[in-house]
Amino acid sequence: MFTGIIETLGKVEKLEKEGGNLHITIASPMTTELKIDQSVSHNGVCLTVVALDEGCYTVTAIEETLSKTNLEDLRVGSVVNLERAMKLGARLDGHLVQGHVDQTAVCSSIDQKDGSWIFSFAYDPSLNNITIEKGSITVDGVSLTVIDSKKDGFSVAIIPYTYEHTRFHSYKTGTRVNLEFDVIGKYVAKLMGARN
Template sequence: MFTGIVEELGTVAAVVDQGDAVRLTVRAATVLEDTRLGDSIAVNGCCLTVTTLDVDCFTADVMQETLDKTSLRGVAPGDRVNLERAATLQTRLGGHLVQGHVDDTAEILDRAPSEHWEVVTISLPEALAPFLVDKGSITVDGVSLTVVEAGHDRFTVSLIPETLTRTTLGSRAPGERVNLEVDVIAKHVLKYTENLVRHLTGGTP
């Protein structure tokens, strides 16, 4: 479990193709301070398991399922990535509850800079639209954000200077893909409601 508060920007050091998987090595500093083998680190919002550790980097195996459903499929040496260690019971919940299980990818559609923030418009896959509401939570590339406006095929977020500086969202250009994870609480509420309606009506909601 994570909070969507990015701890640092790491750099992809190596990507080794293993056919049905990729071995990803990321150069980092902060997230390595108390990390051990088997710990979880979110890389652009994808929960990965640390398989090897070095002084300034860690390695994780990325399975085909993850490659098929996330933007990690296209990462290359030199790319910057958002990193966050798994939360503990002592962690401040500065963002929202994030599982690190990417629901789908989306495209950056537009960026509109202003003096103190930047409004970013992102496409919204149809299947995820029911989970977004204005002022609700969304995770974009592992960053916990508040939805400004939720449409049927797109949504907007406002990025403050801190987010623009400390995460990859500051440099994502229109046309680039990002990972999305919707609010897990919204998923459970919708599932519960559907099951309740099905039970009460004896059919499909």
């Protein structure tokens, strides 16, 4: 489990295809604190550390993961949002995040407001994922509050700290992002659907 509070950014140093798998090597300030078999969220995707080497670590994404996330968009030099799994008993500053991406979305607009930004995202509503006004959403691993909830999209307000310390500063219209919808909302939606 994660909180959606990004610890640091990593930089992709190497990408290696092996069958349907992609081995991703990342340079990160937290590498020295990692160990083999540890779970780390990469743009909201929970992946396991499989190798450590001189300031870099490697994780492997399987074909299923690549087909449902934006990890296949990574290139050498790409910046990645990183968060280690939460410690049981620690303060939960974001919301409960599983690291299981539900689907991707596309950044549809970016509006600068006096000292902040409004980012809007559009997604395919046919997968029956929903947002609610003032509910939680995870965008590329970042825990955020929904504004302007729609059937096929939503917006979020981004403060300068989040803009500077996450991938948000690199987004453009058309950027593909990973979404994890609120886990409680998903269960409620499933239960309501089963009753209809």
